[in-house]
Amino acid sequence: MKVLVAVKRVVDYNVKVRVKADNSGVDLANVKMSMNPFCEIAVEEAVRLKEKGVASEIVVVSIGPTAAQEQLRTALALGADRAVLVESNDELNSLAVAKLLKAVVDKEQPQLVILGKQAIDSDNNQTGQMLGALTGYAQGTFASKVEVAGDKVNVTREIDGGLQTVALSLPAIVTTDLRLNEPRYASLPNIMKAKKKPLETLTPDALGVTTTSTVKTLKVEAPAARSAGIKVKSVAELVEKLKNEAKVI
Amino acid sequence: MTILVIAEHNNAVLAAATLNTVAAAKAIGGDIHVLVAGSGCGAIGEAAAQIEGVAKVLVADDAAYANQLPENVAPLIADLAKNYSHVLAAATTNGKNFLPRVAAQLDVDQISEIIAVESADTFKRPIYAGNAIATVQSSAAIKVITVRATGFDAVNATGGSAAVEQISGAGDAGKSAFVGEELAKSDRPELTAAKIVVSGGRGMQNGDNFKHLYSLADKLGAAVGASRAAVDAGFVPNDMQVGQTGKIVAPQLYIAVGISGAIQHLAGMKDSKVIVAINKDEEAPIFQVADYGLVGDLFEIVPELEKLV
Ligand SMILES: Cc1cc2nc3c(=O)[nH]c(=O)nc-3n(C[C@H](O)[C@H](O)[C@H](O)COP(=O)(O)OP(=O)(O)OC[C@H]3O[C@@H](n4cnc5c(N)ncnc54)[C@H](O)[C@@H]3O)c2cc1C
Numbered sequence: 001m002k003v004l005v006a007v008k009r010v011v012d013y014n015v016k017v018r019v020k021a022d023n024s025g026v027d028l029a030n031v032k033m034s035m036n037p038f039c040e041i042a043v044e045e046a047v048r049l050k051e052k053g054v055a056s057e058i059v060v061v062s063i064g065p066t067a068a069q070e071q072l073r074t075a076l077a078l079g080a081d082r083a084v085l086v087e088s089n090d091e092l093n094s095l096a097v098a099k100l101l102k103a104v105v106d107k108e109q110p111q112l113v114i115l116g117k118q119a120i121d122s123d124n125n126q127t128g129q130m131l132g133a134l135t136g137y138a139q140g141t142f143a144s145k146v147e148v149a150g151d152k153v154n155v156t157r158e159i160d161g162g163l164q165t166v167a168l169s170l171p172a173i174v175t176t177d178l179r180l181n182e183p184r185y186a187s188l189p190n191i192m193k194a195k196k197k198p199l200e201t202l203t204p205d206a207l208g209v210t211t212t213s214t215v216k217t218l219k220v221e222a223p224a225a226r227s228a229g230i231k232v233k234s235v236a237e238l239v240e241k242l243k244n245e246a247k248v249i
Numbered sequence: 250m251t252i253l254v255i256a257e258h259n260n261a262v263l264a265a266a267t268l269n270t271v272a273a274a275k276a277i278g279g280d281i282h283v284l285v286a287g288s289g290c291g292a293i294g295e296a297a298a299q300i301e302g303v304a305k306v307l308v309a310d311d312a313a314y315a316n317q318l319p320e321n322v323a324p325l326i327a328d329l330a331k332n333y334s335h336v337l338a339a340a341t342t343n344g345k346n347f348l349p350r351v352a353a354q355l356d357v358d359q360i361s362e363i364i365a366v367e368s369a370d371t372f373k374r375p376i377y378a379g380n381a382i383a384t385v386q387s388s389a390a391i392k393v394i395t396v397r398a399t400g401f402d403a404v405n406a407t408g409g410s411a412a413v414e415q416i417s418g419a420g421d422a423g424k425s426a427f428v429g430e431e432l433a434k435s436d437r438p439e440l441t442a443a444k445i446v447v448s449g450g451r452g453m454q455n456g457d458n459f460k461h462l463y464s465l466a467d468k469l470g471a472a473v474g475a476s477r478a479a480v481d482a483g484f485v486p487n488d489m490q491v492g493q494t495g496k497i498v499a500p501q502l503y504i505a506v507g508i509s510g511a512i513q514h515l516a517g518m519k520d521s522k523v524i525v526a527i528n529k530d531e532e533a534p535i536f537q538v539a540d541y542g543l544v545g546d547l548f549e550i551v552p553e554l555e556k557l558v
Contacts, residue, residue, distance in 0.1 A: 026380075094359065095352065095359075117494070118494065123378065123493065124359075124361045127349075128349075129346065129348075129349035132319070133351075133352075134353055136424075137424070139425075141346050142345075142346075157342075158488070159342040159430075161433060162431050162486060164316070164429075164430040166316075166318065166428055167425065167428050168424065169425070177494075178490075179481065213358055215360060216386055216388075218371065220376070220382070221381065221382050223380065226519060230541060231531075231542045231543070232542070234543075235550055235557055239557045242523070242541070246522075246541075248445070
């Protein structure tokens with residue numbers, strides 16, 4: 001079965017971003033960019049499905065600027081077979097991304113689409129679910145276990161109260177949570193091999209998708225800063241402060 | 250303007266997050282209706298009718314809605330949404346699961362996890378793990394929004410007397426089925442609603458050592474949380490993770506034990522009123538947000554703290 005994996009180029013998770021002085025956004029000049037961590041987990045899961053003989057081909061797709069080729073090459077080095085870049089320099093909202101992914105799904109006809117549950121830049125947690133609505137496929141979000149069995153996939157989901165397992169008819173959408181797997185690192189020979197794997201570039205226009213949005217960002221501000229407090233010397237002093245100063249116990 | 254709030258519940262109990270979501274609806278302004286989709290959820294409908302400020306409750310009672318499967322619930326909500334200016338759900342794992350599906354079905358963007366209402370079409374939401382706050386404006390005919398509970402003080406659970414109307418939807422879409430669940434059982438307060446939270450990190454060393462935090466928590470009437478590292482290591486289950494990609498908490502008192510204070514963890518707790526950090530590394534970033542820091546070995550400090558509170 002064919003598996004489609006969507007990956008996003010985002011600011012590296014170790015970077016503490018700063019808001020621009022004109023409040024137009026965050027400053028991404030010269031900061032390290034990486035594959036969104038949840039997307040790495042998605043790629044890893046697809047590769048494991050291929051290693052188990054469940055997946056026959058892994059197509060990885062990214063929607064973003066030319067530079068997102070870097071993240072696609074990383075996915076190829078991790079084991080994806082071919083890549084598709086839908087090139088756009090605009091800051092696209094989740095719905096636009098889901099529409100573009102829907103167009104790629106129509107072309108590729110995968111049985112399973114795996115995405116990260118959220119991107120660590122916009123923190124939206126929407127795209128997989130929206131793709132579910134647009135394709136009409138079932139969705140297993142926040143997955144910590146994925147088992148394909150015949151024409152179904154069982155997905156165990158991390159929910160507020162614990163874990164929930166659902167059975168979805170294929171084709172289906174899965175979004176990854178942190179405990180699904182631990183992504184591997186790409187080996188040097190695989191990085192070299194990835195350079196020769198096919199990478200196709202498309203545009204929203206060529207896919208016939210309009211990416212206009214009903215939401216606009218008016219401003220981006222730094223959060224209210226918390227001022228550092230004090231160090232106490234003993235447990236007794238801590239308890240005294242919590243009782244008499246903070247009055248929280 | 251009429252706003253539809255989707256009730257968060259498990260067919261037995263109406264979750265507190267619903268009250269925060271109604272508070273967000275109140276801040277937007279207009280009539281507020283609540284949808285209870287579930288199975289055997291009549292009592293939830295009655296509870297929702299008591300919520301302060303709610304004008305009408307719609308109850309869709311159908312086995313297909315029992316587990317909030319998005320393939321079944323989203324079409325029901327999308328169909329109702331056409332009569333409303335706004336559709337709001339709590340940013341719980343349920344709301345996050347079905348609401349984007351509703352938005353896409355309506356061909357509108359969703360605004361995720363708002364923490365403030367500026368006006369009926371303008372909202373604030375955290376991005377980049379809370380390192381920036383975006384103010385966004387929506388021109389969509391139907392505004393589809395998830396609400397971060399910690400951003401809004403709950404309305405009263407009682408005082409209202411809304412009319413309850415039974416409705417029905419298309420039911421089972423035939424694409425998905427509930428197989429089972431493993432729910433954490435605890436007599437302690439729910440993490441996101443607790444007044445005091447005690448959280449442990451990798452410094453706890455193993456799951457067994459969490460007993461020190463449980464007994465401290467029981468003395469304080471607190472809930473127990475954890476960092477991602479503690480969950481990944483298998484010390485405690487996933488539902489205890491606090492952070493950017495786990496639960497968001499803002500209690501009166503948050504006690505971080507053996508947690509370094511990575512930005513992803515801070516994103517889930519830095520709006521707590523008072524933060525205490527217990528860590529043996531005086532350089533740990535958690536001290537930068539802590540009101541009271543205590544440098545030392547948690548295995549000495551926590552038992553002593555339990556004795557003194
Ligand atoms: C995509 C992504 C999402 C993430 N989401 C989350 C999230 O939602 N929540 C979250 O928490 N993290 C999240 N993380 C992980 C985060 O980056 C950190 O790795 C994690 O928070 C570290 O957990 P910790 O503080 O318990 O462990 P560590 O960073 O290892 O810190 C352990 C601390 O314990 C202290 N310590 C050790 N022994 C003792 C002792 N005996 N007495 C006192 N102190 C002691 C040490 O000094 C140290 O400061 C995410 C990461 C990524 C990439």
